[in-house]
Amino acid sequence: MNNPGERHMLQITGAAKSYNGQTVFSGLNLAVEREQFTVLVGPSGCGKSTLFDGLTGAIGLDRGRISWNHEILTHLGHHAAYMQQKDLLLPWFSLMENALLPAKTGKQDMVQMEPVAQKLFVRLGLNGYESHYPHEISGGMRQRCALVRTLMFNRDLILLDEPLSALDAITRRSLQSLLLLLQTAFKKTLLMITHDIEEALLLGDEVYLFSSQPMRIKERFVLDQPKPRLFSDPGLLKIKRHMLEQLEGAL
Amino acid sequence: MKLIDFIPAVLVAIILGLWEGATRFMEIPIFILPPPSSIFTTAVVKAPLILPHAATTFSEIILGIFMALGTAVPLAIIMFAKPALEKTLAPFLVASQAIPVFAIAPLLVVWLGYGIASKVFMAWIIIFFPITISLLSGLKSCDPEFRVLFRLMGASFYDTLRWLYWPWALPQFFAGLKVGVTVATIGAVIGEWVGAQQGLGYLMIQSNARLQVDLVFAAILWLTAMGLGLWILVGVVENRIIKWKV
Numbered sequence: 001m002n003n004p005g006e007r008h009m010l011q012i013t014g015a016a017k018s019y020n021g022q023t024v025f026s027g028l029n030l031a032v033e034r035e036q037f038t039v040l041v042g043p044s045g046c047g048k049s050t051l052f053d054g055l056t057g058a059i060g061l062d063r064g065r066i067s068w069n070h071e072i073l074t075h076l077g078h079h080a081a082y083m084q085q086k087d088l089l090l091p092w093f094s095l096m097e098n099a100l101l102p103a104k105t106g107k108q109d110m111v112q113m114e115p116v117a118q119k120l121f122v123r124l125g126l127n128g129y130e131s132h133y134p135h136e137i138s139g140g141m142r143q144r145c146a147l148v149r150t151l152m153f154n155r156d157l158i159l160l161d162e163p164l165s166a167l168d169a170i171t172r173r174s175l176q177s178l179l180l181l182l183q184t185a186f187k188k189t190l191l192m193i194t195h196d197i198e199e200a201l202l203l204g205d206e207v208y209l210f211s212s213q214p215m216r217i218k219e220r221f222v223l224d225q226p227k228p229r230l231f232s233d234p235g236l237l238k239i240k241r242h243m244l245e246q247l248e249g250a251l
Numbered sequence: 252m253k254l255i256d257f258i259p260a261v262l263v264a265i266i267l268g269l270w271e272g273a274t275r276f277m278e279i280p281i282f283i284l285p286p287p288s289s290i291f292t293t294a295v296v297k298a299p300l301i302l303p304h305a306a307t308t309f310s311e312i313i314l315g316i317f318m319a320l321g322t323a324v325p326l327a328i329i330m331f332a333k334p335a336l337e338k339t340l341a342p343f344l345v346a347s348q349a350i351p352v353f354a355i356a357p358l359l360v361v362w363l364g365y366g367i368a369s370k371v372f373m374a375w376i377i378i379f380f381p382i383t384i385s386l387l388s389g390l391k392s393c394d395p396e397f398r399v400l401f402r403l404m405g406a407s408f409y410d411t412l413r414w415l416y417w418p419w420a421l422p423q424f425f426a427g428l429k430v431g432v433t434v435a436t437i438g439a440v441i442g443e444w445v446g447a448q449q450g451l452g453y454l455m456i457q458s459n460a461r462l463q464v465d466l467v468f469a470a471i472l473w474l475t476a477m478g479l480g481l482w483i484l485v486g487v488v489e490n491r492i493i494k495w496k497v
Contacts, residue, residue, distance in 0.1 A: 077405075080403070088396060088397055088400050101404065105411075106405055153403070
């Protein structure tokens with residue numbers, strides 16, 4: 001059921017989850033367009049990660065419908081790749097072995113997949129580090145390797161759960177441009193969680209601003225500024241100021 | 252090597268020196284407490300006598316270790332894979348350790364005979380438990396975020412086991428194995444005390460009855476060396492396998 005003409009590849013309707021009687025979110029609607037970069041921004045602990053857990057199938061949602069290319073699914077476990085704040089590289093594997101893990105577990109032809117991974121290593125600036133081990137490299141490079149592995153999932157949708165929030169500001173800038181590459185060069189559809197407003201505005205085509213307790217969509221922004229974007233863009237600055245006001249109002 | 256690395260050796264030297272001095276100056280009879288010097292001499296000079304006994308005990312321990320590995324590893328993995336089975340088996344596992352091995356030693360000799368089998372069995376019972384428990388808790392300690400990653404990759408249980416759970420559990424597994432190999436001597440020696448025709452435990456009982464206390468100590472020295480040697484060997488294997496840093 002792969003219909004390239006379909007605008008919304010992923011549609012979440014009426015999603016609800018509560019823990020011990022406390023509502024994390026309810027009646028949540030979200031739509032993600034093919035090859036778009038959708039960003040969810042909200043204060044820490046507002047329940048964004050719980051939503052992702054529901055999408056990946058780590059937890060079950062209480063209510064709600066997840067529609068994937070018009071197909072109703074209980075979760076996206078088999079359709080999405082997932083990257084988080086922690087790089088989750090296995091310390092006993094070299095970077096190349098780590099990157100090839102999705103291909104290995106997916107029983108893909110390794111002779112075919114190794115050059116694919118090799119190309120990604122070059123593309124993401126890890127050339128020459130294939131046989132290094134995770135403890136031998138910096139946090140930024142580890143996250144690059146996690147990015148290669150995420151691409152090796154070979155899935156159309158990539159879920160990003162604050163993938164860069166553990167990195168320093170300079171490293172984060174260079175990795176943000178790589179995230180953009182996922183969209184432009186690899187034609188991926190991206191759904192990202194972040195609490196960094198600037199990051200959301202630099203990368204997102206569509207940005208949802210969330211409020212917390214219970215988590216609900218406060219506002220939706222469609223950004224059509226061409227990428228790569230600069231912060232000096234007066235349009236972006238205006239939205240940023242507006243978002244900050246909204247968030248402060250919520251506190 | 253720093254100064255602190257020599258402290259254990261210095262301590263051993265002091266204890267042996269005090270022991271040697273005490274036996275000599277207080278004129279303790281050699282059949283009560285022989286001085287370390289005569290124990291070492293006996294251990295070396297009587298090596299042709301001790302060696303066959305040591306070989307028997309050593310093979311009992313080694314067989315016990317391999318039997319324990321062959322049973323503990325699959326059991327721990329099965330209990331990890333099927334939590335319901337863990338709940339069912341855990342009480343039996345604990346009970347098997349709550350029964351003192353000394354208490355069933357005579358029975359085992361009755362059932363399995365005076366030969367090597369009853370001693371191997373004893374060593375197996377003793378080693379089996381620490382390996383199972385440590386491996387199981389190692390497997391369980393795996394970070395759930397990694398589990399999610401493997402699930403999203405669509406990995407089978409077997410693939411997740413060999414690429415995630417097993418390497419994750421290895422440090423704890425080796426900790427359990429180290430405990431196992433050092434206590435293995437207990438099982439073998441008790442088995443030999445109760446009834447045997449060969450082995451260091453048998454030699455100790457025989458020598459004790461003849462007041463050849465230096466020979467008893469020499470046997471203990473050999474046993475200690477054996478346990479220590481196995482412990483070091485496991486450590487070497489561990490360092491060869493676990494090369495990564497977390």
